[in-house]
Amino acid sequence: GEDVEQSLFLSVREGDSSVINCTYTDSSSTYLYWYKQEPGAGLQLLTYIFSNMDMKQDQRLTVLLNKKDKHLSLRIADTQTGDSAIYFCAERGNAGNMLTFGGGTRLMVKP
Amino acid sequence: DAGVIQSPRHEVTEMGQEVTLRCKLISGHNSLFWYRQTMMRGLELLIYFNNNVPIDDSGMPEDRFSAKMPNASFSTLKIQPSEPRDSAVYFCASSPLAGHTDTQYFGPGTRLTVL
Numbered sequence: 653g654e655d656v657e658q659s660l661f662l663s664v665r666e667g668d669s670s671v672i673n674c675t676y677t678d679s680s681s682t683y684l685y686w687y688k689q690e691p692g693a694g695l696q697l698l699t700y701i702f703s704n705m706d707m708k709q710d711q712r713l714t715v716l717l718n719k720k721d722k723h724l725s726l727r728i729a730d731t732q733t734g735d736s737a738i739y740f741c742a743e744r745g746n747a748g749n750m751l752t753f754g755g756g757t758r759l760m761v762k763p
Numbered sequence: 764d765a766g767v768i769q770s771p772r773h774e775v776t777e778m779g780q781e782v783t784l785r786c787k788l789i790s791g792h793n794s795l796f797w798y799r800q801t802m803m804r805g806l807e808l809l810i811y812f813n814n815n816v817p818i819d820d821s822g823m824p825e826d827r828f829s830a831k832m833p834n835a836s837f838s839t840l841k842i843q844p845s846e847p848r849d850s851a852v853y854f855c856a857s858s859p860l861a862g863h864t865d866t867q868y869f870g871p872g873t874r875l876t877v878l
């Protein structure tokens with residue numbers, strides 16, 4: 653089946669930029685998503701990008717998509733301690749409306 | 764809108780008991796997804812429904828697990844009999860089938876502990 657891979661852990665200092673990376677295998681992906689999970693909570697949609705775009709910016713968040721390399725990244729500018737969470741990337745293929753999620757990247761922000 | 768509602772938020776039970784987890788979809792949504800999250804296996808899709816019809820249940824671990832949608836806004840996930848390895852956080856998510864992005868909206872989860 654299709655696969656979505658993420659690194660497990662990222663640590664940054666408050667005020668720095670964070671870049672969380674994701675690779676996927678489904679060449680027919682239509683939408684790609686970033687979700688955030690805070691402790692004890694469900695996943696919350698942060699942003700998504702359509703597969704014919706290569707960049708999307710939303711306030712402190714920048715999503716970059718390299719469709720050729722099947723690489724997605726999420727950049728968080730001016731990272732705050734409140735950004736500490738697990739970040740999941742996910743992709744939607746063109747068969748059905750299910751999403752395939754990566755394993756999540758735990759972001760730790762040090763004061 | 765209240766968002767996806769799950770109950771109970773926490774459940775502690777003994778091995779062999781029946782467990783029923785409940786989920787109320789966001790009004791107007793007609794796709795429903797059940798996930799299980801553990802440290803070892805991450806987030807796993809168990810089953811999903813479109814318009815009350817199960818589309819893919821290949822993630823359901825075994826016959827002890829069953830899921831239903833008795834109506835368009837409500838779903839249950841039942842484990843009978845429960846085992847300690849079923850301990851996990853169970854999430855449901857809903858999505859508007861006609862939505863062009865298929866964004867899923869997650870509930871807060873049910874933390875299940877089977878002793």
